[in-house]
Amino acid sequence: MARGALDFGNLPSRDRMFRTARERGKREESLFHPRAPAAWKHVDVVLLACACAVSALGALMILSSTRGTDPGSYDLSFLRKQVLFIALGLVSMVAVTLIDYRRLRDWAWLPYGIVLLLLALVVSPLGTERRGTQAWFQIGAFQLQPAELAKVAVILAVAAALATAETPLRARRLGAALALFGAPAALIMLQPDLGTALVFVAIAMGLMMVAGARARHIVILTAAGVLVVVAVLSSDMLAQYQRDRLSSFVAQSSNGTITAADWNLAQSKAAIASGGTSGEGLFEGTQTRLGFVPEQHTDFIFTALGEEMGFVGSATVLGLFALMAIRIWRTAQIASDRLGTLICIGVLSMLVFQVFQNVGMTMGIMPITGIPLPFMSYGGSATLASWIGIGLVLNVHMRRFG
Amino acid sequence: MSPGEGPAPRLRMSLVALVSVALFASLFARLYDLQVVGSHTYSVQAEANRVRTVQLPAPRGRILDRTGKVMVDNRVAIVVGIDRSTLDELPKSRQDAVIDRVAVELTAAGKPISPDQIRLRLVDVRYSRYAPVPLASDVPEAVKIFFDERAAQFPGVVVERTALRTYPFGPLAGQLLGYVGKINETELAAEKGQKAKPYALNDEIGKTGVEEAYEKYLRGTPGLRRIEVDARGNPVRIISERPPRAGDDIVLSLNANLQALAEQKVAQGLLDARNRVNKDGSRNAAPIGAAVVLDPNNGQVLAMASYPGYDPQLFADGVTPAEQAYLNNPANHFPQNNWAMQGQWAAGSTFKLFVGYAALMAGVMGPDTVFADRGGYQIPGCTGAKCFRSNAGGNAYGNVTISRALTVSSDAYFYNVGAQFWLQQDRFGGPEGMQKYLRTFGLGAKTKIALPGEQAGRVPTPNWKLDYGARTHSDDKWRTGDNVNMAVGQGDDLVTPLQLANGYATFANGGTRWVPYVAIRAQAYATKKVTKTFVPKVAGKVNLPPQVRQPLLDGLAGVPRSGTAAGAFAGFPLDQFPVAGKTGTAQVQGKADTAVFTAFGPLPAPRYEVAVFLQESGFGATAAAPVARALFEGLSGISPLAPVGPDGKPRAPGVAALTGTGGGGYD
16 A cells, blocks of 8 residues: 555545545646635635624724724824735635645745744844844834744644644654744744744644554653643743733732732633623723723734624624634544645644633633734734634635646 | 544544534533623623722802891802813823922912922822812912913913802901811711712811801702723713702801990990999900890890800911911800800809799798898808808898899898708709709700800709719818808809800790700702701790789889899880890809899890800909890881891991991891
8 A cells, every 4th residue: 555545544535535535646746626616616705704704793892992092083003004904814815725635834944944044143133122022123114923824834833844744753753843843933932922832832742642642742742841841940040021911810819908919810800701792792892992902902812802793793703713623623633635634634623722821811710921813913014823724724725626 | 453443533623523513512501600600790890890980079058147248159250170180191200290280380370389299199199080170269260360371381280260258248257167178088978978968078068166067058969970080091982971060158146236335335335334343453365255135935046146256257268377377266256166055154133034033932931921121141051251152242122022133132031042952952853953943944954055065054053062072182072161152142053145045035925944055057059948847846845824924024024124234224215125144244253254144034034035145254244234235226117127238237327327237126
């Protein structure tokens, strides 16, 4: 049997097609899997619609939390920029879907190399520091956050590297894959940006699991990961405020008093909770309108949704995220090859972890770490990365028949 | 390798799905918990976050006399303050420049303040962030124009109009009316939690007198402005506003014209006393005087004069250290004290009415019992020089009954009464047989007038002397001589003018002891709608059977006709306006006598009770009785009450005739 067949031997009903593709090799792909027009008919409309809906709601919430209190001159600049980011994201998504992901695999090293270079440069004096984290390039009025783009680049690179690996993964293969994670993650920790680094861990866990790492390897790596986190927390690598954020999660006040460290969390929870079942109405949330939640349009955008749309609105958005996760997981299942599966699992891990971490922190069940809520938080790089992720999944989905 | 060797991807995919489901499930659960189950707790916090409440000061009610004359009014004054939220938005250097310039301008305008003082006030957290911090009040109009014209140069400086207390009649009844001042820490703490008319720092509160006693009526209901603020505390909009409501006016039982007359006559009496040369060549200091006019039929205070006086306007304008030092210097006899109820002196012979009542009630003397007054009294069972007590003046009045004894003020008669009460205490009600009757007239206890600072006076008893002696290491044994002294009001007994007046009023009205009061009603500022009527309150009853009351009354009625006050009342039309009274001359160790006179009229149904005390002024008949006579002249309409002028004194009688506001009686 050919190696490719072994790789995906137990994926049902796709064996034949997959084997055929593998045997025919890369060069013949375009002949056997014509890009147009058939592929477009298999676009995952549900996934796309969910992403669009969440993005639109996100833009609305960004408007609500940034327009200010002066009815004479509402601040629309954040909304305008976010709309621009979403447009850029959609364009990037389309661009990503245009090229067959199996062809992308050959070029996976290129985006990976670029983001690695950018991550190295961002911690140099070329990068810009904000609130103790050096994570941005200032380009005119915009900031580029390479760590966000690194997530999708790494997913592509690692998926490419593991797609052809034997199962169970040998230690060397696994080591090589982990090195692909480790390099950008280490650079991100230099910024330092614990939250984004944790996203890498989540992606790594997802990919290793599905790519066929041995159970004992996973156990060992998890234990090592925990040790590293403990080591990082007890070292000086994090700024004091970052440690405060984490510790304020551990010692959440239950007596109703608000200390300075709990402020963020307390206001966040107050905003979400005061939304109640049906919310205070768009632009009516007092916590939102009056700016009581710090960083609300970025990391704490979910609080605006919670306050103004209530349980109905926020549960709907969580539902949309869940539906997206289901669609991505389904795409992983039905992908025509292992590469496609791994790409989807990478994107799924990224999405699920970020949603859980971000929404969890606004509700006080996760520590406060600065990662954006996909599709909703204000920010160009994050929005771009999320849409590229969706592009990758759509790419896999629409080419699932060959 | 074969496909069977690796871990089943299907299982692993399921594991991924399982983890994802678990994560989403926990998010949903937490969301439900926060928004549906626990929403209320957090909503309260969010509400508290966004709403700040600011109090808007309300004008204070005025104080009127019984005829509607405004005795305490409000006037508009200009207040300069700084709005912190505006100032905070300026850069630090600009803030300093504004503060420095404001300090310079206010100092130049006669309201000295330093930049550091301003800064201290600005950081005082007790000032509301949403109302200007006051810097200077009652600044000249020119200052307002100055700041208004240069608003751009003084960002954050607010010039507002506010109400200040003003006194149309100057010092008239200053001690009775009291004054207002900024609420202090103690008062603020005491009012904390009070919901109806809450106080804020810098609010005015009544400090003494009527202003203090009727604070809850006079104080306006502050307006409430609920402001929505953003996370930095900047005001965003006004959510709701309840306008301030003016406090109620207090209508006093006082008659301003009568009050002015009383104050003038007390001052005149003291002046006369100072100019009089005593037998030993000494002059009277006559430092303090007081007069009270009551309506014996309900306890209303018609006038309450206290000398020396002060102008409460001092406090409205901001009292200077020099003024404060003057008011607090003992050499100036505390002009802020209302001596008519805070001063207490031995009653002198005015006590004899009460002692006579005790004697008749206990049976020590009968109404017609004749006592031979030989000009003095030998205390039975007592040996020594001090055991013989002479009559004041040394006169012997011969055979006297109770009536005659009162009219001529026979000391010997009452010495005997005092001695018998003690010596025959088994027959006459025990060791406090006399005191028991004295107390029924309210002696030795506060009258409970609703004004702060009233003194209780004293009715001495054996137990009191035991305690007093122990405290002062003096004689603590009650002796016959103590009863004898007390019987003529010369012992350790103390009364306030108000107390004495109320005791005589009780006798005058036939035995009802009222709680004296100064405010008749509270009424709305604008509509004059009565919000509260203060009704007379009975403090006690005195049993006055006719066979007891009549001889006592006859005795008192003789005083101005043929008795000790006959000189003072010479020429007074006692037939048209019969007056009954009693002189008193209380000896004070090492000082000139306290001159006392008290009287009521017109008989037989008295409408007025007058008590006059002049400290260190000599004989009651000489010094105090003329003051009372002058008051009765006003009360009876013989010399109509002149309207009070802006200096607190009655205007010339001619003016009264012209304006037509004069006239007999108090209303």
